[in-house]
Amino acid sequence: MALLFLKQKIFPDTGKKTKSNGYDDDYSNQDVEAQRSYSTFGASCPSSDVDSESTVASSTSSTRQRVDPRIVSDAILGLSDGLTVPFALSAGLSALGNTKVVVLGGLAELAAGALSMGLGGYVGAKSEAESYETTVRETKDLIETSPAETSAIVRETFIHHGIPEDVIAQINASLHASHDRLLEFLITFYHKEAEPDCNQAWISAITLALGYFVGGFIPLIPYFIVDKVIAALYWSIGVMAVTLLVFGYIKTCIVRGWSGRENIMAGISGGIQMCFVGGVAAGAAIGLVRLIGTGDA
Numbered sequence: 001m002a003l004l005f006l007k008q009k010i011f012p013d014t015g016k017k018t019k020s021n022g023y024d025d026d027y028s029n030q031d032v033e034a035q036r037s038y039s040t041f042g043a044s045c046p047s048s049d050v051d052s053e054s055t056v057a058s059s060t061s062s063t064r065q066r067v068d069p070r071i072v073s074d075a076i077l078g079l080s081d082g083l084t085v086p087f088a089l090s091a092g093l094s095a096l097g098n099t100k101v102v103v104l105g106g107l108a109e110l111a112a113g114a115l116s117m118g119l120g121g122y123v124g125a126k127s128e129a130e131s132y133e134t135t136v137r138e139t140k141d142l143i144e145t146s147p148a149e150t151s152a153i154v155r156e157t158f159i160h161h162g163i164p165e166d167v168i169a170q171i172n173a174s175l176h177a178s179h180d181r182l183l184e185f186l187i188t189f190y191h192k193e194a195e196p197d198c199n200q201a202w203i204s205a206i207t208l209a210l211g212y213f214v215g216g217f218i219p220l221i222p223y224f225i226v227d228k229v230i231a232a233l234y235w236s237i238g239v240m241a242v243t244l245l246v247f248g249y250i251k252t253c254i255v256r257g258w259s260g261r262e263n264i265m266a267g268i269s270g271g272i273q274m275c276f277v278g279g280v281a282a283g284a285a286i287g288l289v290r291l292i293g294t295g296d297a
Contacts, residue, residue: 074204076251078117078211083247084278086110086216087240090223092285094233099223102232106220110213118209125201132193139186143179150182153190218243237282241275248274 089109093102143150151172158168175182187193197203222235252270257263 070200071203071207072254074121074207075211076254078208079215079247080251080274081113081117082110082212082215083218083240083244083274084281085113087219087236087278088281088285090219090236091233091282092288094229094236095286095290097229099227099229099232102229103220103223106216106223110216110220113216114209114213117212118205121204121208122201125196125204129196129201132196135191135193136183136187139183139191140179143182143186147176150186151176153186154182157189215247240278240282244274244278245271248272 086106086109090102090106093105096102154172154175155168158171163171175185219236219240222232222239223229226232226235248271249267251274252267253263256266
């Protein structure tokens, strides 16, 4: 059945020739019987229709709610950097004992860091698009100049899955009958690349920049409220401990899943790891500032 499905996908016209041989007649008869039994079963069990409709509706709604994994990845990357680097900087500047210095230095770092992250995401997405275009161009040249090599690539793609040589020969002939079809096959199954979204560069830039700015602004909030810099630092440490713990838990559960004891424990472990990383970065910044201040004195 897997071979039949593959042939139907690659040879769309063969489905019309149901009278060509006994093999096709067999499968067509089986399809008719399957359809009859399905309709008979549906008529006798109306509740199954309700269940199937609810299943389709739930699957459709879950498909609609799915978020682009690239956006999730960019948001996690931006928030991760934003929650650690500006927090470490503000903690280090707190050693100077001046709230204004902490706020101005933190805001300056936020602006520069958000722009840097956004530009990095934009350039990275543009590079991916250029790489894809280069792959398409080189594949087109390969199709035009070396059909023997493309035939060998198609054969090597299917031979490892135990598909017979005669079936591979038919697939090869069908693919080489259309350059567009062969190009799509080679890009998808040989190069394993997908066409990037035309707006991916801007989406990545905005997502990374906003994630960095939002994550980096959280540790600065206590410095706007509390006058004493040391008290603001303690409040900032407390806020960031909770934020990093929650963020690490959510980040891990997005990847692994939300239910199950193993996923919950992995989420807690991810939150503790984020707290450890943020604490090490903040401690290193504070120690460096105090070390430099002691040397100048």
